Amino acid sequence: MTTPPPTALDDEALLRKSFEVAARAYRNGNHPFGSILVGPHGAVLMEQENAYNPTKDMTGHAERVLMTRASQQYDPKFLNSCTLYSSAEPCAMCAGAMYWAGVGRLVYGISEHQLKEITGNHPENPTLDLPCRVVFDAGQRKVEVIGPMLCEESAALHEGVW
Numbered sequence: 001m002t003t004p005p006p007t008a009l010d011d012e013a014l015l016r017k018s019f020e021v022a023a024r025a026y027r028n029g030n031h032p033f034g035s036i037l038v039g040p041h042g043a044v045l046m047e048q049e050n051a052y053n054p055t056k057d058m059t060g061h062a063e064r065v066l067m068t069r070a071s072q073q074y075d076p077k078f079l080n081s082c083t084l085y086s087s088a089e090p091c092a093m094c095a096g097a098m099y100w101a102g103v104g105r106l107v108y109g110i111s112e113h114q115l116k117e118i119t120g121n122h123p124e125n126p127t128l129d130l131p132c133r134v135v136f137d138a139g140q141r142k143v144e145v146i147g148p149m150l151c152e153e154s155a156a157l158h159e160g161v162w
């Protein structure tokens with residue numbers, strides 16, 4: 001039995017779950033970023049808040065940490081059937097982590113360009129204005145990308161933060 005592809009409504013609902021994780025990250029003293037990994041049948045397999053604090057880990061982006069965890073638990077063939085939902089477009093580092101882990105699909109909120117406009121040159125988030133599609137296009141396998149999406153809701157997570 002094949003699983004039908006996610007609908008736009010499914011994507012919006014699951015993307016909003018990543019926004020909830022991002023809001024929780026901020027309440028927990030971290031930057032307002034969150035991501036969730038969803039399996040081929042629509043179940044949330046893992047979620048991850050930004051992990052900058054308490055150690056000031058500049059690589060503690062939600063997507064990168066989630067991909068480390070996912071690649072330790074699942075094989076790339078399975079991850080290729082999964083979708084990562086991210087409150088903002090993954091940076092080059094996080095897109096690379098997604099690529100290497102094997103995730104086959106990405107849905108994200110605001111773009112890196114939009115995020116850079118919000119954060120400016122904040123020392124805790126020197127945003128790269130490099131679309132994740134550019135990173136994925138340099139690879140040898142396809143990663144489906146949906147986004148930017150629900151930009152106003154995604155941007156609202158960053159109001160007054162930076």
